[in-house]
Amino acid sequence: MEFKISEKEMLFENEQYITRMVINRKGEGHDRGEPRLRCAVSITLQVKETGNELNLRANIYWDTNYPKTHLIFTGGSLVDFIEEQDLTYDKFKEYWDKVKRLAANVFTDEEILEYRKMMNIVKA
Numbered sequence: 001m002e003f004k005i006s007e008k009e010m011l012f013e014n015e016q017y018i019t020r021m022v023i024n025r026k027g028e029g030h031d032r033g034e035p036r037l038r039c040a041v042s043i044t045l046q047v048k049e050t051g052n053e054l055n056l057r058a059n060i061y062w063d064t065n066y067p068k069t070h071l072i073f074t075g076g077s078l079v080d081f082i083e084e085q086d087l088t089y090d091k092f093k094e095y096w097d098k099v100k101r102l103a104a105n106v107f108t109d110e111e112i113l114e115y116r117k118m119m120n121i122v123k124a
Contacts, residue, residue, distance in 0.1 A: 037062035
């Protein structure tokens with residue numbers, strides 16, 4: 001998989017799919033009432049074979065207790081979209097799991113360190 005990242009966007013591409021995540025905003029946020037480091041993104045997922053696209057909005061959360069990212073979507077269903085393309089979601093999920101792991105790179109080491117310091121102050 002090819003992965004490119006800049007301050008403004010992330011691009012993920014393999015033989016079948018292209019996903020572009022435009023970074024709209026980064027900062028503090030909340031997920032289920034818990035403070036989190038948050039990045040709001042606009043996502044365009046394209047199936048190369050058909051050229052069809054799905055546009056989504058998502059929040060990427062960094063959880064300091066369980067250091068991983070969580071993508072929370074609004075505005076569409078990946079499962080429905082993939083099935084409408086006559087593709088199997090299980091195969092797509094292999095690609096999408098890699099996208100989610102790589103999306104964690106949206107947060108810099110400095111941002112994560114500052115967030116962890118803030119969380120330690122909140123806990124104290």
